[in-house]
Amino acid sequence: MTPAERRYMSSDELRAVGSVAWRKDGVAKVTGAEQYAPDIALSRMWYARVLRSPHAHARITRIDTSVAEALGAVCLTFADIPKVKYNERIVSTPPHLYRDRYVLADKARHVGEAVAAVAAPTEALAEKALRAIKVDYEPLQTILNAEDSMRSGAEPIHASVRLGDAEIPIENNVAVTRSIQVGDIDKGFAESEFVIEREFTTHPIYHAQMETKSVVCRPEPDEAITVWATAQSIHNVRQLLGEIYSIPLHKVNVRRVALGGTFGSSIQVNSVIPICVGLALRALRPVKLVSTREEDMYDHVRYPTNIRLRLGLKRDGTLVAGHMRAIVDIGAHNIQAFPFLGVLAGFWASLYRLPHMKYEGRAVYTNRTPSCAMQGFGAPQVTFAVESLMDEIAHELGMDPIDLKLKNYVGLGGTFWGHGPTVQSIVRSDGVPELVGLGAKKIGWKERPRPGSQTGRYRRGIGMARGFHTSGVGHPKATGAEMIDYSGAFVKINEDGSVDVVQSLMDHGGGTLEAIAKIVADELGVPLEKVGLSPVDTRTTVYDVTTHATRGVYAGGAAAQKAARKAKAILLDYASRLLGVLPEALVIEPDVRLGQGVIHCPSLADRRITVGAVAKACQVNSWGTIAAVESLRQVNCPPAYVTYFVEVEVDTDTGNVRTRRAAIGSDCGTVVNPDLAAGQLTGGLSKGAGYALIEDCRWDAQTGELLSRGFWIDGKTPSVSESPLLEDVHTDFAKTYEPSGPFGAKGLGEASTNPCAGAYANALYNALGVRFYELPVTPEKILAALQRKEPAYDARDERRTAVAPAR
Amino acid sequence: MYIATNTHILVAEFDYVEPTTLEEVFWHLSEHGPQARLIAGGTDLLVQMKMERKNPACLISLARVLELQGMTSNSGLTVGATASIRSLARSEPIGRHYTALAEACNAFSTIPIMVMATLGGNLCNASPAADTAPPLLAFDASVALVSRAGQRVVPLEDFFLGPGQTALRHDEVLRSVHLAESVRGAGSAFVKVARVAADISQVCAAVRVVRDGDHVIDCRIALGAVAPTPVRAHRAEAFLTGQRPDRGRVDDAARIAGEDTKPITDVRATQEYRRHASRVIVRDALTTAWLRAGGRELK
Numbered sequence A: 001m002t003p004a005e006r007r008y009m010s011s012d013e014l015r016a017v018g019s020v021a022w023r024k025d026g027v028a029k030v031t032g033a034e035q036y037a038p039d040i041a042l043s044r045m046w047y048a049r050v051l052r053s054p055h056a057h058a059r060i061t062r063i064d065t066s067v068a069e070a071l072g073a074v075c076l077t078f079a080d081i082p083k084v085k086y087n088e089r090i091v092s093t094p095p096h097l098y099r100d101r102y103v104l105a106d107k108a109r110h111v112g113e114a115v116a117a118v119a120a121p122t123e124a125l126a127e128k129a130l131r132a133i134k135v136d137y138e139p140l141q142t143i144l145n146a147e148d149s150m151r152s153g154a155e156p157i158h159a160s161v162r163l164g165d166a167e168i169p170i171e172n173n174v175a176v177t178r179s180i181q182v183g184d185i186d187k188g189f190a191e192s193e194f195v196i197e198r199e200f201t202t203h204p205i206y207h208a209q210m211e212t213k214s215v216v217c218r219p220e221p222d223e224a225i226t227v228w229a230t231a232q233s234i235h236n237v238r239q240l241l242g243e244i245y246s247i248p249l250h251k252v253n254v255r256r257v258a259l260g261g262t263f264g265s266s267i268q269v270n271s272v273i274p275i276c277v278g279l280a281l282r283a284l285r286p287v288k289l290v291s292t293r294e295e296d297m298y299d300h301v302r303y304p305t306n307i308r309l310r311l312g313l314k315r316d317g318t319l320v321a322g323h324m325r326a327i328v329d330i331g332a333h334n335i336q337a338f339p340f341l342g343v344l345a346g347f348w349a350s351l352y353r354l355p356h357m358k359y360e361g362r363a364v365y366t367n368r369t370p371s372c373a374m375q376g377f378g379a380p381q382v383t384f385a386v387e388s389l390m391d392e393i394a395h396e397l398g399m400d401p402i403d404l405k406l407k408n409y410v411g412l413g414g415t416f417w418g419h420g421p422t423v424q425s426i427v428r429s430d431g432v433p434e435l436v437g438l439g440a441k442k443i444g445w446k447e448r449p450r451p452g453s454q455t456g457r458y459r460r461g462i463g464m465a466r467g468f469h470t471s472g473v474g475h476p477k478a479t480g481a482e483m484i485d486y487s488g489a490f491v492k493i494n495e496d497g498s499v500d501v502v503q504s505l506m507d508h509g510g511g512t513l514e515a516i517a518k519i520v521a522d523e524l525g526v527p528l529e530k531v532g533l534s535p536v537d538t539r540t541t542v543y544d545v546t547t548h549a550t551r552g553v554y555a556g557g558a559a560a561q562k563a564a565r566k567a568k569a570i571l572l573d574y575a576s577r578l579l580g581v582l583p584e585a586l587v588i589e590p591d592v593r594l595g596q597g598v599i600h601c602p603s604l605a606d607r608r609i610t611v612g613a614v615a616k617a618c619q620v621n622s623w624g625t626i627a628a629v630e631s632l633r634q635v636n637c638p639p640a641y642v643t644y645f646v647e648v649e650v651d652t653d654t655g656n657v658r659t660r661r662a663a664i665g666s667d668c669g670t671v672v673n674p675d676l677a678a679g680q681l682t683g684g685l686s687k688g689a690g691y692a693l694i695e696d697c698r699w700d701a702q703t704g705e706l707l708s709r710g711f712w713i714d715g716k717t718p719s720v721s722e723s724p725l726l727e728d729v730h731t732d733f734a735k736t737y738e739p740s741g742p743f744g745a746k747g748l749g750e751a752s753t754n755p756c757a758g759a760y761a762n763a764l765y766n767a768l769g770v771r772f773y774e775l776p777v778t779p780e781k782i783l784a785a786l787q788r789k790e791p792a793y794d795a796r797d798e799r800r801t802a803v804a805p806a807r
Numbered sequence B: 001m002y003i004a005t006n007t008h009i010l011v012a013e014f015d016y017v018e019p020t021t022l023e024e025v026f027w028h029l030s031e032h033g034p035q036a037r038l039i040a041g042g043t044d045l046l047v048q049m050k051m052e053r054k055n056p057a058c059l060i061s062l063a064r065v066l067e068l069q070g071m072t073s074n075s076g077l078t079v080g081a082t083a084s085i086r087s088l089a090r091s092e093p094i095g096r097h098y099t100a101l102a103e104a105c106n107a108f109s110t111i112p113i114m115v116m117a118t119l120g121g122n123l124c125n126a127s128p129a130a131d132t133a134p135p136l137l138a139f140d141a142s143v144a145l146v147s148r149a150g151q152r153v154v155p156l157e158d159f160f161l162g163p164g165q166t167a168l169r170h171d172e173v174l175r176s177v178h179l180a181e182s183v184r185g186a187g188s189a190f191v192k193v194a195r196v197a198a199d200i201s202q203v204c205a206a207v208r209v210v211r212d213g214d215h216v217i218d219c220r221i222a223l224g225a226v227a228p229t230p231v232r233a234h235r236a237e238a239f240l241t242g243q244r245p246d247r248g249r250v251d252d253a254a255r256i257a258g259e260d261t262k263p264i265t266d267v268r269a270t271q272e273y274r275r276h277a278s279r280v281i282v283r284d285a286l287t288t289a290w291l292r293a294g295g296r297e298l299k
């Protein structure tokens, strides 16, 4: 990188932060040298396969593994595993952690549930052995939707689950409920002059991350295990394995490998990990388990929701009261239903000020693929509902939706609920008005058509939605948290002035670790090239909760900054000995010519020394290594705001929707990786468009099988062909500075998709004059809606032009 | 289907041979009997084998057989069976004289698939949704089927018998596809509707019209994914032939074509949607083909 390639932030001290640089893992990634979990190959290694239930709901009465064993395979069944009920998502604190599953199932609760597993010298033999296992099932009533599941007399999916040290009964298949109240909604609705209520349905979709969930486990001679796994937190993998298999934590070493994308799919400790460990411990040799795409699809989907939302306002558009009732189908296991119900309320409360609100959420078990977090964790669902309804209200009240939203939104000084009712902080940076203004201008908001005014075949519409994601789940309270949230880092200055950052933080691929390197470089005052990201494992790092909740840069970066700051203090202390100047009088700046950080005293020009020379002097004089380790918990959860404007073109004859243009604005505070940040936004658009218009997971009502049966050729996600041209996607960043973030940065990742579905729904309304309350909005639904609205709707309409415009 | 069926592990064990001449192909076919299968690009067959729908004991690759390659023009155009979809999409003569076929090949999923997939494989796989079939039907294509006993030429319309079923006998190889000579005043178009670009058609249609002045003097309309095989819309063709097309006539022809479809509901689309969309795309394809034939803007 040449100095000219660097783009500096407005502030002079910031050098690496905000620059466009080669990624440190870039060459490894584009040359294929990068190691992901499925790339790990060890000597004496065997291969595992998992036998999964063909029944959606069945008792398992007998498992016969004798033929498989005769083939030379090692087998694992319920009889062989520790009888520890666990929850794979161990970031909820113990009083809120609902544990309902074993390493292998005691009963089949969904098609694809792991029932037994085998390991064999080759994957082909493992497959053969797998098919030789005989399982007797006693099928039970299959329940595929929440309504049926709650009906009295419905077959219980879990009789009881563990919470803390107690076994608690499950009634009517309701896993957990939450009610939250602020003010008095009866009073609020009584004071309202305009009340509207709508029901919104959002659907489950598959994450479609590139890397399927994989794991390699090697038992060590000292009864320790080493694990390489697809994971968003290596420390949680370690702790859960220690708990399930009663192995002391110093003997569970989980190594970080690159992640092939996640979209949240590995936010929990994947259920294949303890299965693989169980096999390795039995086989007493390394075992590798790579999920097939099909079993991966049977492993997790985004939470589907049914949201009834009632809002009351004054005639002038001031929101007064709101009532939300949410039913969430969590599928066969409770992975994080309690926090999910909390964030539905919290994200709702944080979109617009509601003096009086009431929220009632219910999470219900069914025999479907378990629901788990996916990019946005509740925000895409709630934002679709709220932003659709706000748009509708604006039209009813004769207001511009933007005015209605700016009048009511939670901004500077407001209370933001980062993660349900217990994670709250005050908003200290707010780029919303700036972003709304920019987006409106770029998309031509004022020139948008009047809803329903068009009659031709191709109709265009512009829609706007806004939202956010939280940056981490930090908050000020000392105890009583529902969620764990802290990071740690170890920063070491080497004898030549280069720096090792040793941190267990994960990078999903979006450049989180790249940001860490920039933050450390700038905190220390050394060139970015001199900062290295160490390969790490759980034995050599301090805890990091997970790269989730859009916290990587904001919380992980702040921890790295704290450690770097401490190392810097030690460095300056030593430098002061060498220079004969008080440490307070010294500064460090990168020197591009020397390729080094240079320590100097602005008041005494002759007192200069490189970081490398100080570190070397420390070694030569046996003063010690310059290093620091720190943990950090953020005490705020600043909103990473995002605004979306999309322009669609609907072919009213085929129902197809094309995205013509988009203007996406992000308020992520200081932009640490400008190119990668813009990439997050365009990616968020693609992922959001797939959610809004195309993707869906459906199950066969009789068998409980996915209609796609897990085959990717039948499940589709948009590719670059569905995206507008890059020059038609405007990405803008607000000029904000978050006081609590590292160099003013907050989050970005999940926010980039959250308002997308709402923007599409509003754009479709603008184009067609029809509201869509159910996702995805498929061509079939669009044609059906048009037929209802325009009964004379006929492909023969004279005003239509039959020639499609050029793409 | 077994629950463990997956696209990660190809469970079946099989032999694999790569002959270089047709004679060797015939030898392998007779040697292995019905347990043998020809493989060209493998983009259908390997998927079916992974999904455990097909389980051949021997795969006979056609990739190195010279007699199946190449393209020659001789009162029309003869295309070798193993020509890749990508080569057809980029061929200048096909783009000019057989525009609908070029459009179908360009709309064919993603580039990696286009590079591997062959024309012969697309036809012999006999999916109702095979994208090259409607344009080939519109160009009165015929296929040359060869065996030790010799060669027979079968009109493409008689080649498809049902989903996955063709007139091909077990000892035969599809050698080449012949497209009728293009005539003056002809124009063609292909339109595909799919959930995303990298997907099989929900429905597709190809049209070829031959114009004389303001009249349609010849017309072919063919549809994919609306019946057990790719089909011609004979009633709609007859309705337009000899007529002076206007918007109303084109709409009526499209309606007739739509009425004659027998689509099914599957993960890609509902029956109703397919029927509706076939009418729309036949109308669009007719309109575009007419303009390409030099016809005046329809009123």
Ligand SMILES: Cc1cc2nc3c(=O)[nH]c(=O)nc-3n(C[C@H](O)[C@H](O)[C@H](O)COP(=O)(O)OP(=O)(O)OC[C@H]3O[C@@H](n4cnc5c(N)ncnc54)[C@H](O)[C@@H]3O)c2cc1C
Pocket (backbone or CB within 6 Å): A713, B037, B038, B039, B040, B041, B042, B043, B044, B045, B046, B047, B062, B081, B082, B085, B107, B108, B109, B110, B113, B116, B117, B118, B119, B120, B121, B122, B123, B124, B125, B129, B130, B131, B132, B168, B172, B173, B174, B175, B198, B199, B200, B201
């Ligand atoms: C991701 C993906 C996307 C796809 N998208 C499309 C699409 O958009 N449109 C579309 O139409 N199809 C699509 N397909 C299907 C497939 O790519 C095509 O049908 C392709 O043309 C098949 O050609 P192939 O050479 O790969 O056939 P193969 O798989 O090699 O063979 C298919 C069948 O034909 C037989 N066969 C092949 N050649 C001969 C011959 N010369 N003589 C006799 N029998 C023969 C084989 O025995 C086999 O039964 C897609 C497939 C995938 C995996």
